Amino acid sequence: MQKEKAMKPIAGLPVVLVGLFLVGALVIGLISRLLHPGLGVVLLALVIFSGFGLFMVHPNQAKVIQLFGKYIGTAKEPGLRWANPFFTKLNVSTRIRNFETSKLKVNDQRGNPIEIAAVVVWKVVDTAEAVFEVNDFENFVRVQSEAAIRTLACQYPYDAHGEDEVSLVSNTTLISGRLKEEVQGRLDQAGIEIIETRMSHLAYSPEIAQAMLRRQQASAVIAARREIVDGAVGMVEHALEDLSAKKVVDLDEERKAAMVSNLLVVLCSESETQPIINTGSLYS
Secondary structure, three states: OOOOOEOOOEEHHHHHHHHHHHHHHHHHHHHOOOOOHHHHHHHHHHHHHHHHHEEEEOOOEEEEEEEOOEEEEEEOOOEEEEOOOOOEEEEEEOOOEEEEOOOEEEEOOOOOEEEEEEEEEEEEOOHHHHHHOOOOHHHHHHHHHHHHHHHHHOOOOOOOOOOOOOOOOOOHHHHHHHHHHHHHHHHHHHOEEEEEEEEEEEEEOHHHHHHHHHHHHHHHHHHHHHHHHHHHHHHHHHHHHHHHHHOOOOOOHHHHHHHHHHHHHHHHOOOOOOOOOOOOOOOO
């Protein structure tokens, strides 16, 4: 695996000044016939050819330098630089980049079809690996990111049925962290660093969206009912304990059951209950 090697080319400004001086001297020598015309033309051509070694390195940009296919090094120091004119120089941006994947249709852990997309923020940290280890590192990032999203989506359900269950909807921070690890593991060989991953779209597929919405509504109703019943049972239990402790009234088991039934109806009913006053005996 080819690793990045730092290279520090010669500063370009002194080379430009020396080149201008030599060109001027050669032109004067040819005009004044102090140099042989053939020799002067050859020297002038060499000076001009050496000027092709000048190149510019912009901030957050790198130049991957090769000589006849052999990797020489990477120049990252910004400014005007000079290197051997026979060197080939390939631009590689080291700026932070981001892209959003397309909406991918996959099945979650329970087999339900869902749509998912994510934003991936990345940058090149090893230019040699990015250029020489993969054919097209930008396309490689896209393909591997989408593959990682598909893999991760299949490992978790869309929504949780239990409080301790990890789901794509309820645990977005955790899922984003694991997605980052999954993508980074696939891109290490390409010299890419993943800075952040975030889900940008998550929904059931249209063909089951209505059915899943009804299921979620039913689950919410059941959960609300369960909470109401639990609260009502606690209130009834507290009432019976208070009546018994303060000896307000002494009820047998049958009357306690009737009282519990009536209180539960009052507390759990959706509509207002109408009270009935008993003017007779409880045992009639």
